[in-house]
Amino acid sequence: MKKTVTVLVIIAVIVILFLITGPFYIIEEGEQAVVIRFGRIVSIELNAGLKIKVPFVDNVNKFPKKILAWDGESQRIPTKENQFIWVDTTARWRITKPKLFYESVANITAAQSRLDDVIDSAVRKIISRNSLVEAVRNSNVINEIDRPGVYQTGAEIEGEEAETLGIDTTVIYEDILIGRVELSEEIFKESGKITPQYGIELIDIIIRQIKYSDELTESVYRRMIKERNQIAQAFRSDGEGKKAAIFGEMQRELLSIQSGAYREAEQIKGEADAIAAAIYANTYSRNPDFYEFWKAVESYRTMLPKFRKILTTEPEYFKYLYNQQGR
Numbered sequence: 001m002k003k004t005v006t007v008l009v010i011i012a013v014i015v016i017l018f019l020i021t022g023p024f025y026i027i028e029e030g031e032q033a034v035v036i037r038f039g040r041i042v043s044i045e046l047n048a049g050l051k052i053k054v055p056f057v058d059n060v061n062k063f064p065k066k067i068l069a070w071d072g073e074s075q076r077i078p079t080k081e082n083q084f085i086w087v088d089t090t091a092r093w094r095i096t097k098p099k100l101f102y103e104s105v106a107n108i109t110a111a112q113s114r115l116d117d118v119i120d121s122a123v124r125k126i127i128s129r130n131s132l133v134e135a136v137r138n139s140n141v142i143n144e145i146d147r148p149g150v151y152q153t154g155a156e157i158e159g160e161e162a163e164t165l166g167i168d169t170t171v172i173y174e175d176i177l178i179g180r181v182e183l184s185e186e187i188f189k190e191s192g193k194i195t196p197q198y199g200i201e202l203i204d205i206i207i208r209q210i211k212y213s214d215e216l217t218e219s220v221y222r223r224m225i226k227e228r229n230q231i232a233q234a235f236r237s238d239g240e241g242k243k244a245a246i247f248g249e250m251q252r253e254l255l256s257i258q259s260g261a262y263r264e265a266e267q268i269k270g271e272a273d274a275i276a277a278a279i280y281a282n283t284y285s286r287n288p289d290f291y292e293f294w295k296a297v298e299s300y301r302t303m304l305p306k307f308r309k310i311l312t313t314e315p316e317y318f319k320y321l322y323n324q325q326g327r
Contacts, residue, residue, distance in 0.1 A: 063098050072123075079131055087207060
């Protein structure tokens with residue numbers, strides 16, 4: 001009886017020690033595990049549940065089955081036109097082959113570092129061989145939007161005023177052949193050639209944000225200032241044109257007024273001359289000799305004070321100056 005009790009006690013102690021050493025482990029939903037024994041992979045656990053391992057010998061490495069996020073650092077990359085931009089990219093990935101994943105990268109931190117190298121390299125390669133507009137825009141729908149009265153730089157100008165200024169209000173942007181989404185797809189394909197060898201499946205890669213570098217920003221500002229100056233010059237030219245038109249209209253009205261006044265003055269003078277001629281004729285008819293004498297005296301008064309030449313007095317004109325009869 002005592003021997004049986006002893007055996008049972010020993011068995012109980014062994015069971016307790018076995019349970020204390022942890023022969024069981026749990027795989028949660030969304031997890032997978034690689035069991036390592038003496039540095040070798042002995043099993044791959046893909047399903048959730050209670051699992052058994054050899055205590056003190058087996059080492060369980062758990063990896064998530066869920067989709068993971070990768071967020072890289074922004075890169076300063078030159079475009080095809082050698083214009084530098086900052087590109088911020090994000091991606092989603094998951095572990096599809098835990099055995100290969102463990103053998104190649106071992107853990108999530110190392111996997112993130114490996115993805116940094118792979119995706120950053122692909123981003124730099126794709127962006128540098130495409131133009132800036134391809135990375136910024138995704139389609140040509142912007143050229144299909146009707147913008148009446150909008151100058152190419154975005155300045156709001158009324159339609160009639162734009163026509164007066166001679167400004168083309170049709171906004172035409174450079175057409176793109178690839179676009180931002182397609183560039184993201186190319187980066188995804190380029191990176192997807194390498195990641196399977198790490199047991200990783202890339203789900204997608206997206207260009208999250210693009211920012212101009214300081215040099216490009218300054219260039220954009222200079223171009224905007226130049227365009228605004230062009231708009232200002234267009235307004236100034238239009239103002240000068242309107243000024244010239246108003247001044248021309250004013251001159252035309254002035255000439256019209258002066259012409260009318262001159263015509264009226266000449267008419268009045270003509271009428272006055274006619275009256276004067278009638279008076280002179282009436283007077284002349286009464287005493288022709290006196291009239292001739294009076295006109296000669298008036299002519300002497302006007303002409304002689306300003307006369308600077310020496311002439312003989314024999315001409316008929318001077319007959320009243322040196323007449324012996326004093327006439």
